[in-house]
Amino acid sequence: MRILATGGGTGGHVYPALEIALGAKARGHQVEFWGSNRGQEGAACEKAGMEFRGFESGPVYRLTSLRGLKSLAALLKVTTQVKAQMAGRGFDAVFATGGYSAAPVLNAARKLGVPLVLHEQNSVPGRTNLIMGRYAFAVCTAFKATAKHFPAGKVKRVGMPVRQVLRESAAQGRLPVGQAAHPSILVMGGSQGSQALNDMALSTALRMADRPLSWTHITGLTHFESTMESLARMGIRSEYSVKSYLQAPELADAFCQSDVAVCRSGAGTLAELAAFRRPSILVPYPAAFHDHQYHNALEFADLGAADVIRQGDLDPAVLESRILGWLNDPERVDAARKALAEWDVPDAVDLVLDIVESAGPARK
Structure with missing residues (x-):
């Protein structure tokens, strides 16, 4: 053909x-x-x-x-x-x-x-x-x-369709949640990055600085320098890795090592979360056409695989609560992983x- x-x-x-x-x-x-x-x-x-x-x-x-x-x-x-x-x-x-x-x-x-x-x-x-x-x-x-x-x-x-290198990594290298040395949070704002998520992640990490957590934060290319400046100014002492962008093999590693993701709810991001069986806290992009990211997120929430927070309702205390809600409830995580496995194709x-x-x- x-x-x-x-x-x-x-x-x-x-x-x-x-x-x-x-x-x-x-x-x-x-x-x-x-x-x-x-x-x-x-x-x-x-x-x-x-x-x-x-x-x-x-x-x-x-x-x-x-x-x-x-x-x-x-x-x-x-x-x-x-x-x-x-x-x-x-x-x-x-x-x-x-x-x-x-x-x-x-x-x-x-x-x-x-x-x-x-x-x-x-x-x-x-x-x-x-x-x-x-x-x-x-x-x-x-x-x-x-x-x-x-x-x-x-x-x-x-x-x-998920990029082949990610699909292969998800099948071969998917770690069970909670197997890393410290609980790990993955933050990413989609292909364009998100200043709102970047700022909120830093504020939440500062609020949770006394906990043994590991953070991987993908800022997007246009937000990297401002995020690094904020990180230095806030003096965050926790294990906090900031990247502007990750190529597919490095992104696969980040998914494998994470326990929960904080991210937008574009279709590609959600498909990758499903492939790696990762629960998430979804903050839909408020300006998406016909609010489609919110409706995407609702399907994952209905599965029991995600929490959904409107951007206008997001603050460090709320985000901390939702993160701990996943980290402290392994049975809920297991149920989410099973639901994602059923949704994934x-x-x-x-x-x-x-x-x-x-x-x-x-x-x-």
Whole structure:
């Protein structure tokens, strides 16, 4: 098969699409990844050795403003350009994870009659997937709550693709909670980092300084220097490691060594927590589209695998209480790990690829 993969702008769309593209390539298919020159996909594809074709594309804003009308006009223009590039290339299927990068590719593919297979990572769909879902051959989902937003016959829950190096580490090197020398807390604010979480983690670590704890704090690239300055100014004496970013092998180690994570609730982060069977304290990003991070977090809370705290309700005393609630209750942790094991879908990539293949030439 000749497969076109797309999705991006942000890492939450790029990396699942790239995992599927790499998996398709490993199965012997011809695969190209198309996306915006403005997003993270070009660099990610180059690093992974995936063929990439870029175009100029950006978000579509609300159409009630001049900015929104201009962004729609730009999308229509790019769609025409992408359609011209796609015509005659013989693609058998398009796989997309959504995001503004996927919109012109999906529009062009629909007009050319190329079957669409979508993957919606979040419990509440993004705009691109929500619109294109009605035209798709199938809509793959990670969260159980997503199904109600799409035509029932098209939805297939396949789980969330997790980077292969993390998936392998989770299977081989997953330590039982509580096996490290000291209880360990992992703090991370998602692909963009979070100043609010960074500040709260430091204040909570200072409050808990008399306890034998180990902290691993991933700040995000833009927040590293300010966090280090705050750490020095506050004089935190506990075992506190601050990193701007961790490559996948180092991130796998951090998951393995942690007892509980404090983090945002993007779909990729939650899939990684499930893969490593780590309970969490989730602070949803308040500006997420349609509050999807909050709804993602609720599914994990319903599993008994996470506490959810709105950012406006977060303070050091609350965070300390929630951390201790996990560290002091091994039976609760065991139940969370079992629930995460049931929610997790380790073979998500293969399940998606089976669907993509079924949308191709044999279907015709």
